Amino acid sequence: MRPAEAIGRAIDRFYIGPVAAVVPRQTFRYAACGGLTYGLFDPACYFLVYNYIIAHRFVGLGFAVLSPHIAALALTFPLTFFVGFWLNRHVAFRQSPLRTRTQLFRYALSVGGSVVLTYAGLKFFVELCGIWPTPAKILTTCMTTVYSYLAAKYFTFRHARE
Template identity: 75%
Template sequence: MRLSETIIRLIDLFYVRPVAALLPRQVFRYAACGGFTYLLFDPLCYALCYNCLIGYRFFDLGFVVVSPHIAAMILVFPFTFFVGFWLNRHVAFRQSPVGTGTQLFRYLLSIGGSVLLTYAGLKFFVEVCGIWPTPAKVITTLVVTAYSFLAAKYFTFRHAARE
């Protein structure tokens, strides 16, 4: 059995009432993949990079000095990006006829959109609306998650069959 099939079976174990009555299976799988990637995998990789590889050091690149927490974020991004892409391609949107290279490029564009939307959302909610940063981040995350799902479904993995 392929790894993706095993992951799908594991996720589907939790697709029970009342969740099954509220969410389509594809949305549930997408949420599970995103939850794993951004709530477990990303923080674990970040902590390992920050504490073990970076070692709290600043990096002088000649034109800019990169702080340790930003350096760790930069190092972790490719891992999180490719794990998220693989999970979306093989678990949440596995029936898409669009080629892998096209999907990868589109995924990169949608992630870029997520980053810009997060930045703009935080600037708007904190600086314009006067909302505290933490609640502003929660609101922004909800908006970006909805955008991310719609971008994946209708752009990155377009024409993926529903399961």
């Protein structure tokens, strides 16, 4: 059994009763993939990078200086990007007729919007509200969830069957 099939079956075990009555399977799988990627994987990576790799220090790039929370975002982004794309393509929206490179390009565009929202959220919560970076990252991720789902369903993986 392929990993995507195993993940899909594991997710479907929780698609029961009242949830199945009101939430389409594709939406449920998308939420589960997002929960895995952005609820567990991303915050854990962000925490490790921020605390142990960046170690709360500013990062000089020669042409700019990144604050620690933005540098951690820049380092965790590629990992989260590819994990999220793979899960969405192979688990949540696996029946999309669009070619992989078309999906990847569209996914990059929609994620670009999420990055802008996340950047603005981190700047707002950390620098204006004084919230610690890891909880601020979790809050900004929650804010982008609705946008991300709509972009995936109606743009990136459009016409995907359940």
